[in-house]
Amino acid sequence: DAGVIQSPRHEVTEMGQEVTLRCKPISGHNSLFWYRQTMMRGLELLIYFNNNVPIDDSGMPEDRFSAKMPNASFSTLKIQPSEPRDSAVYFCASSLGGGQPQHFGDGTRLSIL
């Protein structure tokens, strides 16, 4: 079975550019999560969707970050404008909800120059 699929795997861009990260959750999963991982702060939850609806976005750093889930099989995390401090690995995870385990993709390694 296909796991969570994220694209791109690596992204290098200049400060000020718009960045869009993409995620395809596991088919049938109704919960989707975006995390960010840095050496300084570890793994942090950015936003949680349930049935395509954002439930908790308290972890989104600031207005430059936005996330959407237009349907059950696709989500995006957008940063505009990007800054060097946004450099991190961004993970998407999905689950069946109801306390079931979350399954993670392999992440997007983002470098903002």
Added chain:
Amino acid sequence: DAKTTQPTSMDCAEGRAANLPCNHSTISGNEYVYWYRQIHSQGPQYIIHGLKNNETNEMASLIITEDRKSSTLILPHATLRDTAVYYCIVRGSNYKLTFGKGTLLTVNP
């Protein structure tokens, strides 16, 4: 969610059992113990979870003490590919997984 305490690092010989401890003395009655691991350059991988009974699956065994204040993840026959950071997480009925620093397990040949 309750806080967990894990050793920073551990070593294990290949082929031997790896026993990773976790303390969660403030765990509540409805909180589960979850274990994930993260191999270098990959996303966290779910291993196992339990409430109060011991659990076993194809990857590992989870032993939870009777008072639920600590648990041990057991990899019965560690291989070099089990080298990873292992996270012990206490999770309630909500969706949140709070990752700490975990234990870096190094399996040596």
